[in-house]
Structures are given as C-alpha cells and as structure tokens.
Amino acid sequence: MAMKLLVANPNSTASMTESISRAARRVSRPDTQIVAVGSLSGPPSIQGFFDGAACLSGLLAQVERHNDVDGVVIACFDDTGLDAVRCMLEVPVVGIGESACHAASMLSNKFTVVTTLSRSVPVLEANLIKYGLASRCARIRATDIPVLKLEHKFPETTEIIRREIELSIREDQSDAIVLGCAGMTSLAEQLTNEFGLPVVDGLSCAVTFAEALVAANLRTSKIGGYGFPVAH
Amino acid sequence: MAMKLLVANPNSTASMTESISRAARRVSRPDTQIVAVGSLSGPPSIQGFFDGAACLSGLLAQVERHNDVDGVVIACFDDTGLDAVRCMLEVPVVGIGESACHAASMLSNKFTVVTTLSRSVPVLEANLIKYGLASRCARIRATDIPVLKLEHKFPETTEIIRREIELSIREDQSDAIVLGCAGMTSLAEQLTNEFGLPVVDGLSCAVTFAEALVAANLRTSKIGGYGFPVAH
Amino acid sequence: MAMKLLVANPNSTASMTESISRAARRVSRPDTQIVAVGSLSGPPSIQGFFDGAACLSGLLAQVERHNDVDGVVIACFDDTGLDAVRCMLEVPVVGIGESACHAASMLSNKFTVVTTLSRSVPVLEANLIKYGLASRCARIRATDIPVLKLEHKFPETTEIIRREIELSIREDQSDAIVLGCAGMTSLAEQLTNEFGLPVVDGLSCAVTFAEALVAANLRTSKIGGYGFPVAH
Amino acid sequence: MAMKLLVANPNSTASMTESISRAARRVSRPDTQIVAVGSLSGPPSIQGFFDGAACLSGLLAQVERHNDVDGVVIACFDDTGLDAVRCMLEVPVVGIGESACHAASMLSNKFTVVTTLSRSVPVLEANLIKYGLASRCARIRATDIPVLKLEHKFPETTEIIRREIELSIREDQSDAIVLGCAGMTSLAEQLTNEFGLPVVDGLSCAVTFAEALVAANLRTSKIGGYGFPVAH
Amino acid sequence: MAMKLLVANPNSTASMTESISRAARRVSRPDTQIVAVGSLSGPPSIQGFFDGAACLSGLLAQVERHNDVDGVVIACFDDTGLDAVRCMLEVPVVGIGESACHAASMLSNKFTVVTTLSRSVPVLEANLIKYGLASRCARIRATDIPVLKLEHKFPETTEIIRREIELSIREDQSDAIVLGCAGMTSLAEQLTNEFGLPVVDGLSCAVTFAEALVAANLRTSKIGGYGFPVAH
Amino acid sequence: MAMKLLVANPNSTASMTESISRAARRVSRPDTQIVAVGSLSGPPSIQGFFDGAACLSGLLAQVERHNDVDGVVIACFDDTGLDAVRCMLEVPVVGIGESACHAASMLSNKFTVVTTLSRSVPVLEANLIKYGLASRCARIRATDIPVLKLEHKFPETTEIIRREIELSIREDQSDAIVLGCAGMTSLAEQLTNEFGLPVVDGLSCAVTFAEALVAANLRTSKIGGYGFPVAH
Secondary structure, X not given: OOEEEEEEEOOOOHHHHHHHHHHHHHHOXXXXXXXXXXXXXXXOOOOOHHHHHHOHHHHHHHHHHOOOOOEEEEOOOOOOOHHHHHHHOOOOEEEHHHHHHHHHHOOOOOEEEEEOOHHHHHHHHHXXXXXXXXXXXXXXXXXXXXXXXXXXXXXXXXXXXXXXXXXHHHOOOOOEEEEEOHHHHHHXXXXXHHHOOOEEEHHHHHHHHHHHHHHOOOOOOOOOOOOOOOOO | OOEEXXXXXXXXXXXXXXXXXXXXXXXXXXXXXXXXEEOOOOOOOOOOHHHHHHOHHHHHHHHHHOOOOOEEEEOOOOOOOXXXXXXXXXXXXXXXXXXXXXXXXXXOOOEEEEEOOHHHHHHHHHHHHHHOOHHHEEEEEEOOOOHHHHOOOOHHHHHHHHHHHHHHHHOOOOOEEEEEOHHHHHHHHHHHHHHOOOEEEHHHHHHHHHHHHHHOOOOOOOOOOOOOOOOO | OOEEEEEEEOOOOXXXXXXXXXXXXXXXXXXXXXXXXXXXXXXOOOOOHHHHHHOHHHHHHHHHHOOOOOEEEEOOOOOOOHHHHHHHOOOOEEXXXXXXXXXXXXXXXOEEEEEOOHHHHHHHHHXXXXXXXXXXXXXXXXXXXXXXXXXXXXXXXXXXXXHHHHHHHHOOXXXXXXXXXXXXXXXXXXXXXXHOOOEEEHHHHHHHHHHHHHHOOOOOOOOOOOOOOOOO | OOEEEEEEEOOOOHHHHHHHHHHHHHHOOOOEEEEEEEOOOOOOOOOOHHHHHHOHHHHHHHXXXXXXXXXXXXXXXXXXXXXXXHHHOXXXXXXXXXXXXXXXXXXXXXXXXXXXXXXXXXHHHHHHXXXXXXXXXXXXXXXXXXXXXXXXXXXXXXXXXXXXHHHHHHOOOOOEEEEEOHHHHHHHHHHHHHHOOOEEEHHHHHHHHHHHHHHOOOOOOOOOOOOOOOOO | OOEEEEEEXXXXXXXXHHHHHHHHHHHOOOOEEEXXXXXXXXXXXXXXXXXXXXXXXXXXXXHHHOOOOXXXXXXXXXXXXXXXXXXXXXXXXXXXXXXXXXXXXXXXXXXXXXXXXXXXXXXXHHHXXXXXXXXXXXXXXXXXXXXXXXXOOOHHHHHHHHHHHHHHHHOOXXXXXXXXXXXXXXXHHHHHHHHOOOEEEHHHHXXXXXXXXHHOOOOOOOOOOOOOOOOO | OOEEEEEEEOOOOHHHHHHHHHHHHHHOOOOEEEEEEEOOOOXXXXXXHHHXXXXXXXXXXXXXXXXXXXXXXXXXXXXXXXXXXXXXXOOOEEEHHHHHHHHHHOOOOOEEEEEOOHHHHHHHHHHHHHHOOHXXXXXXXXXXXXXHHHOOOOHHHHHHHHHXXXXXXXXXXXXXXXEOOHHHHHXXXXXXXXXXXXXXXXXXXXXXXXXXXXXXXXXXXXXXOOOOOOOO
C-alpha cells in the first residue's frame, strides 16, 4: 500500500529536519514516501510554551503547502500544533509525543519520559493529561540538555540520559522509557540494548502508527472539534 | 493602587475589542487603566483549535508591544495563548475562561458552561482538565450560535442561551452557569436576575482577578514552565 | 519487513476464527504472515467476566504452541488474557480493544464504544480505566446483540448498531465510534461511509499496530510486571 | 466601590485575629472596611479534623452576628466551615486555603503547600480534591511547627520553612509555594524575594478575591447545596 | 466476641434514634450491645452542609460521654463528624454512608445512591470523592423527600424511591442501589426483593462492618490525621 | 447466625491453604464454618499476571464443587478470579486484597501496601484503580521476598517488611499498612504492636467482611456484569 507521509518538524533547524527525515525512512515501509519539512519561520528549537506558540504560523503554512499526503507526523515531542493540523486535513495526523506514549502503554506497565529542559515538563504533563495517558506515566524527567546540543551527540549528554534511565528503573519503578525529544531518536536502539527494556523513540512510533492508521483505512474525524475551520 | 491592565482580544474584530473594553471598564477599580487591543492579524473570531492557533502570532505581537502593564487579561474564553503570554511577562496573566471557572468554583458546587459552537467544546474540555477544574464542571453545552452573531444581540440567541440554562439546572444539577464566550458578557446580569443563580461572565472575573493578584503583590512564576524563553 | 503474526481468538468458534483471519489479512502488509488460531477449549464466545476466565487455559496453550512469531494480536474486544500473554513472550502483544481505543484517541476528541451485551460493559470499563483511556471514552453502549448472532449479519442487528451510533453523536457528543466486538469488523467500512465519522474496528488497528511496533523495533518489557514467569 | 468584608478567624486566639486584621487591611482596597472577628469559643488554633469541628459553633455564631457584610473571608487555611457559612449568606464567601490555591494555579504550573503540623495534611488533601485542584498541587509539606509558635516569629521557624521551600523546588519541581497557615502571612513577601518564585499567602488572596467577586457583581448560589437551610 | 457499639445519630429526633437502635439490633451479633444516642442539640434532621455543621457540638459531646465502647457508628448518611470522632477514639469508627458504599463496591460493578433532598447531593459527592469511591457511583439521585417525612412511611414516598430505582437501572446502568438516608433503612429488604438487585442500607452495613473491624482486631490509626487532638 | 464460608486459596500449596484456614478460624464468628480449599491445579504461588491466569481453571472448579456456602473469600492478595467467581454465585464474594484496602480506608487517611515481588505491583495497581481506592493508597512497596519464602518465617523476611513499614511512615506519610500477601497474615498483630499503627491483614478483613455482608442480608448483584453466565 504505497503512501506519502508528511513529516513536519515544527522547528526551523534544517539539520534536525534532515536527521528526522533519515530516521523516518529507516522505519517506514519500503513503498512509503517521506516528505520532511521544517517550519518556515520561528525558533530553531521548541523549548517550552512560548516556542510552541511562536512556531505555529510557519508550521501551519508548511502543512497547507503539502496537504496532498496520506498522513502527517508532527515531529516534535510537544506535539506542537497537533490539534490545529488535524482541523486542516482528513488524513490521519499523529504527534511523536502521543505516539511514543501510546506505544509504551502497549509494551509496559508504566513508563518514564526522559526529556530535555525542565521548562518543557509542564507542556508534556498537559499533553499526557489531555491524552488520558498521565496515569501510565510514572514521571517526566528533565535532563536539562538543550535540544540543539543533542545534535552533536556529545558523550556526556548520553551519559546524563543513562543516569536518568537508571533512576527511572530504580525510583519510578518504570518498565519502559520514552525519549522525550526528536533529537534523541538515534539513541533508542543502543539504550534499549544496554538497559534491556523498551526505550521508545516517538518518531519511529509516529511514522509506523501513521502508516498503520492509513492501512487500517482510518481518517481524522471531521464532525467534532477537528472539523474543517468554519467561515466567520 | 493605580494599575494598568492589558486586555488582549485574540480575534481581530474591532467592534468586539471595543465591547470588551467597555465591559472591562465597568467592573475595574476607578484608578485602573484598561488598554484593550485586538490581534494584529488572524481570524475575526476564535472558533475551535485552528483559529486558536491562527491568531497566535498577531496576539503575541500585541502583547510584546504593550508589555509595560501591571497585568494582562486574555479576552477569549478559550484562554488562547495563555501559557505563551505568561512566558513573556512577570506580571499576572489571566484568561477569561479560567477566571470564570475559578470564580464559579467559589460560588457554587457545580457549574455548567454554556458556549457557542460545539467545535469549541473539546478546546474547553482540555482547558478544564489542565486547570484541574473539570470535576467542578457538570457539562459544557454548545448553543451553536456563531461568536460574531452574539454581537447583534438577536432576541433568539438569548432565547437559546436561556433554554440551555434551564437544562443545566434541571438535567446537570448545576447551581451556577459560566458564559463561555466574551461575546456573552452583556447578558450576565439579566440572566442572573432571571434565573436566580450566578451567571458568571469571564471578562468581569478576569479583570477583577487580575486586579486582585496585583493588589496581593503576586507575580507569574519565572522558575518553571513560565520562565522567559531561553536563547537557542 | 517480512513478519509472522499470531492472531489468537480467545473463543472456540471456528467460523469466527476464520472471519478474523480473513479480516486480518485484508489490512496486513503484503509480506506479513497471519497465523489465526482459536482457543483450544472454553466458551464459544466471550460474554463477560466468567467467559473471560474460562477461556484462558485454552488460549494460553495456543500461544505456547505458536510462540515463534514476531507479534501477537488478542482478537477479543475484552483483551482477554492480554497481561498473561505479555508475560510469555518478548515480542509485542496487542489487544483489539486497546488498539481500537488508542487509534480512536488519535483520530477524534471523544469516542463511544458500541458493544454487544450489557454484561460486557464493566469488563470494558475496567480495561479503559487500566489503560488510562477512560477519559477519552464518552460512553460504552450495549446493543444487547449476543456475539454469535453478529455472525449471521441479520439486517436488524446492523439497524440496532446504527441507532446507537446516532445516539453517540447526538447525546454523547462523540466524534468517533469504536466497534466493541471482533464480530462487528465487517461493518466498519460501511458505517464509516454512512455516518461520516471514524468507525474504528479493533482488529484492523491491532494488526497494523502490531506491525507498527515490530517495524519500530519495539518489544514487550521484561523487567517489570511483564517479565517471564519466575520459578516457584 | 465601598464594601464591608467580614474576616472570620475560626480560632479563639485574639492576637491572631489582630494580625489577620492588620494583614487584611494591608492588601484591601482603600474604601473596603475590614471587620475581623475570632471564634466565640473553641480551640486557640485549628490543628486537624477535631479542632476544625470543635470551633464551628463559635464560628457560625460570629457570622450570624455580622451578616450585614458584602463578603466573607474564612481566615484559616483549612477553610473551616466554608460550606456551612455559604449556606447562611448570599454574599461571596471565600476561604484562605482555596483562594491561595486558585491564585497559585493562575501564576504557576504546579505548587507545593508548606503547612504546620502533619496532622493537618489530610484535611488539606481532602479540600484540594474537593476543589478539583489536587492535580495542581505537587505535594503538601508539613513543617511540624505548631500554629501558635508561628506568632513568635522565631528565626528557626523561618529556617524550617525555607528548607521546605528548597525541597519543593528541587524535589517536587514546583514553581510556586502556597503558605499553608494564616500565621505565615507575614513571611510571604520576604520569601518571595529570597527564592524568586511566587510565595502565596492565602489571606491576601482571599481578601482581594472576595473584593473581586463583589466588584464583578457575583453572589453565592442559593439554588443548590448552598441554599439557605430549610425548615425541618 | 462480646462487644459494645455506640450508634450515634447526629440529629436530635428521638424517634429516629429509636428506629435506628431497633434496626441496628436486628443485624448485630447476639452478644453485641447497642448503645444508641441522638445529638444533644442541633437540628432535628441533617439536610445539607449547614445542618451538618450545626449538629457537631451536640454529637461530639455524646461521643465524649459514651467513649467506653468497642466501636462507633455515625448514623447519618452524610457521615457527619466522622473525621472528628475518629480523632477522639482508638476504636473503629464507621459512617453509614461510607459503609454502604464500600459494601456496594463488593457486591456490584456500579451503584446509584438514592437520597432525600437535592441540597444533600454535594455533601455526598464530596464524601465519595474523599473516600475514593466516586468512580464506583454512577449517580446520586435526589427524591426531594424531606428526611423526617420518611418516618411516616407514606406509600407515596416509597413510590418515589421505586421510580428512582427504575431509572438507576435503566439510565445509570447501575447494578446496585444505595439508600442514602438512615430513614430509609426499613425499605431495603422489600425493595431488594422487588427489584432483584442489592438495595444497600448503610446502617446494617455500618453495624456489621464495625463488628467486623473489631473482630479482626483493628483500630483507628493514631499516628496521622486521626491522632488524638494535641494540646495548644 | 450460623454460616458456612468457602475460603478459596488460588494457589496449590497445601500448607498455605492450611495456614489460611487456621487464620480464618481465628477471627471468624464461633458459629461460622470455614471450608478452606486450594486450587486443584496451577502454580504453587501467585506471582504476577501469568500465575493469576494459570490458576484460574483449578480455582473455578473448586468453587463449582463447593457452591453450597453462604459466602466466599478469595484468599490471594491479587483477588485472583474475583469477578469470575462473583458471576457463579449469588452469595457475597470478597477478595482479601479489596477487603484489606476497604478496611484501611475506614481506619486511616492513607495506607501503603507492602507486598512480595515487584512483578506483582502492577497487578495490585490495576486492582486499586478498578476498586476506586487508588487515591487512598500512597504507594505499593515490593519487598522482593518470594511468596513461599514467607511460610518459613525467617527473621530476615520480617526485618525487610519492618524496614518498608518504616519507609511507609516516613516517606509516604501513610498512617496504615496493608500487608500485601496471604502469607504475611501471622505478622499483622506483632507489627501493629511494634509500630503503633494499623497493620491490616487482608484475610482477617475478608472473613469478617464476608460475615458482615451475610449478616446484613446482602447478596451479589445478578443483573449486571456479575449475572450468571449466559448460554451461548
């Protein structure tokens, strides 16, 4: 079932869009076409509520331009603009944050989210409560690594993430880890092997879940809050 | 205690900004200065998730321009951009939606929100869950009156709201009503008298609560999710 | 990515296993091999708590026999034995009930489950609370159609389901329907078209989600409650 | 808008009533008249469930005597007798506990309550759950300082509160502190400055919120649980 | 195991105390001594928040006088003063409201409470949330029969209760009924037989649960919120 | 009121059935007859989800054989098969896990469960959420003592439990302990005396609660999810 997926990175850092694109291709079906775009304007990374608002007009413009797709992935763990994008399209639209948490819920009893800055924690908490999955999440742990620093793959950043995973297992009694930033995607496999528990990368889940929803012939509801915007 | 409040209307309809300004002045302290502004761009009314995202850049620009104030009121019942605006300032920032619901919680046991279009219901539900007040709200009732139609004060729109208030009392066992749109402000007093229960207008609550927080010498927290945006 | 999925029907009715197998093949990837089995013993359909317990030994025996797979789907909307099966294997194990509800959560704001007998409602409610998704479900509606009667596709059974969908939209304000029985799979497409909202079939979601989890390289956690059974 | 507020201290310690009166005057509007009274009988401080019951008859008698006011503040952080007093009057009645928590919810993402004895913690937990605000409160921390010892402003009591604030920031990830006793009022400003986050005093919030509700023309609902007591 | 139970009626109506006493004796063990007392002062029935506060001093005085017992039952469905009485004693103290709801939770999937006046509904809702059992209660239905009218056993009052039970089964999908007033005790058996589902009387549950806790050698915790009142 | 109780041990270890029988007799009424049985097949102890499923057919067969009783106690803290057994009978059926938690809720403000292996924690968490009592439980603490090791009463196992009780008081602020395994029954009295707080043994509570429900003339609801299994 050939399909075309838009992977929309809400930030404007081209190198991150590029990594996201590569990672999406790695897990997608052979006949899925990945169209990766970054926000046309706005902040170079999404760190908290303000950035999440500041990137929206550039993000929505990109979705408008690429609306001939079979599904959309919002490639920021904050699921920035997810509800607004769902209003624009009939095809399935998934966020990498929600996808990771839905996936972890089907693989474990309780998960910990390991994210970047502590200022993002309330954003993620609000999302988890809205999705209904807050009761499945033992804790959201901030590493205080800025998003763009993750790109450089400094050994010390991985070390900090490792320490939080150890604490998640010992203190939170979690049996899965959700990596709370698109910039952590490349670490998932290695950390899974090291710790012997699911270390869930949202991008991989979002791409394969979008494919799953398309394959199951499902579409975004247009009769309620996700209906097309009405004329004023 | 003289103070200056910014009342920011997230939509771009000048007549609504004007009504909001008048209503704010009616309840504010004699020595409070009200600065009412509309969004610089974006939709003429905020009806659902998409409009809430589309108005943000124009709204944030207005706040940026008027940041020499003692407090801010976001004058849309969806509390559009509330978290982002809190990141921009140290002074108190309140939404009319949250204010009405906090007020109703101190005046009644359970309230019903009577709002405009049903497409806004999920927006309000997500807010109530985030604020923690969902358990105080018996139900959110849509009248399916478009926001801008409220301006005209057609008798039939008031009649529809009346009918929903009756249902709120009889079916939801609510003992207060929250009017779920800035455009309904002028109806609060009349409906309170007619039905003999608190009919809460968010704008009045938001203006007087912003004054209350300023008078109590309180400011928005800058150490967590509402910290000033960080450089990237 | 060729894979083999076990689709385990907890009831012992061969014709239902056969329909389930066909439906699974319809949505699965071209190179996915579907192995469909029914419970070796136990009741011909799962209608409530007792049947859910009575089928378990026959179900677990079948999983034990077919444990050389890449993923497992439990093909009863009650997600019968889901936790126990997860303890037996490292590969992903998903239930059709949970899958449908996770999917509906990514396509709509609020869904109604339309199921068979009212005696199953508390089983589903307990599951939704455990999954964390109860807040996304407006209501579980029983049609009081016995499971095995669904097989015959009597026009009147479809009519009853139709009526419940109408009530879900009007009274529950739901913008998606989840079909709460594996026997309703064949109705999803038709009802989606008729009502213009997502009518979610759990089997399709479970098969494509199991494929998605395998493609994303994810496995069931073995360090917590889903660890392999310990020797006594 | 000239108004008269009854500030009712549920305990019978005159010096506390006096401090409460002074603190109320400090934040109230210039034309607000503060009438501060203590309970006519009952315990010298409210420490837990028993004291909360034992002071009620003396407290309700005082409210009965001073019912010619525009609003009432219950000046104990346990919000002692709040529901009963609401039944007696049509004017707004607010507790200092609820007011502080509503205020903190509009200034921060998550707050910690720092209170006196650990025996009061379940009282406050029950209140927060009833108000709906439990999800906004990260933790209630007891200092084990008796209420009346706070009056003396011993340096060591401030030191203990300081230590709990540090723990609230570091361990609870809270971005606001709520001071959980009327006797801590005088510390709010100093601790706010020291720690650079909102340290919320309930008395200030309650006085200014009562004024806000009066200014917004709102009254306690009389049609539900807060209706005037019925004849038997 | 001979024991003495105090059954404390928070209202001051002697005939109700007498009925309560008789009903308690009917279900208690042969060697249990029932000491039934009414409040020394306060309202003739407890109808809402105000009465619940007004009866407390008379109720606590009675408990003080009869503290040489092995267990206490608070015989008002509002569980009036329950927390305060627990602070006074080491023996088990149970309310008839909580007992009925705990019992119904062990006999059914979901129960409806059928109570007297609608002004009592918020009292009961707050209790259920505090006990943690709100999720087990489908709805609280008011019959608007005043408490004291129940005494007369007018056929029309039973008819009203019957109608609410029918609605509980049909609309709330409840499979048990909790009678929400001590004055309804005598109806439980008859209505159970008529409707073929558990119609739970709190007084019977409270007496036998108090006996059960005593027989299991359990006592009220004295190390937390139920510790003996501290000197001031 | 002479009655016969079936105490069904879901595991197949005869010595545990024997201890359970003795403990049940110790707290039961003089004229109650205790019939204690173990599962006919299945694992020697119930440690987690898989064992809980594997023991069911042997457990249900035993209940079928002994259905001429006045009440049933499921004697495993996981309340294994509780819902299924309720479908088989009209008499009250209680689990030792639920009974302990209902009892602790009437004796304390917040309890900690101290159980055996950490793999059982998610089983107990799911139960607590289903019962509605999760909000009353501060934490579930695993000692990592295997069930069968408890039989030997090694001093070091008691020491480990003691340490967890200390942590429950200090860190969880719990004022009651629930012993999370039938094998810990014999420790309850000693630990209660040592720590001066209720240390609740589920078996004692379940036996006396089953007696209480029988004495109060209550039966399992047969009109909803606990109705007798229907023919297929």
